[in-house]
Amino acid sequence: MPALSSPPSAGEMTLPRLLGALSDPTRLGIVRVLSDGAERGWGELRAPVAKSTLSHHLKVLREAGVTQTRQEGTRCFVTLRRDSLEARFPGLVPALLSAAVADGVGAHVTVGDEDEDEVVG
Template sequence: MAKSEHPDLNDVELTVVLSALSDPVRLGLVQLLADGAERQWGELDAPVSNSTLSHHLKVLRAAGVTRTRDEGIRCYVHLRSGDLEARFPGLLESVLNARGKGATTIGIKTA
């Protein structure tokens, strides 16, 4: 499995972050991850195929919005809240305050 690449947020443009957040599924993922918990990809319950979910997570990672950690065959993802706040003060708070306004609801799969 290839190691996930994460950009230095100092190199990330605001337009890249905003573009990543402009999709309803990605916005829903950010809202779910806003609780600060690290989530395993397999437990994310999104109304898209696994390959599409993987694409959305890759876009968020490439934009510096999330960080992915590989552990064996499992992948975990969490929101880079502190990094985003330092680079773009107030952006994440504004996005999260818009909860329910255009975001796709993403849940956690139960066993």
């Protein structure tokens, strides 16, 4: 795939941008999935949107400084940039995550095995 056009760039981490990035339920869900600090494969993410849309969401998160993407061959692996976030906005992301979990926001985003289709039922 084409090279990632937008490197994370720490200087671009502004509060309005972060909040804008996290004001979408699907993106909040992605952050929830990544919140345990583990690296997740792109194809492992399960969200009820088209591939292009998911790519878009991941780009927004990346450009807001929320996530970091590593490329390995033809695959991508995503991680939450917890340290940078905590350094720049202390306590914000944890509070955000507990609120999201408590409210059930973003629960439609999950992780699944690579070649596994949408779970029905």
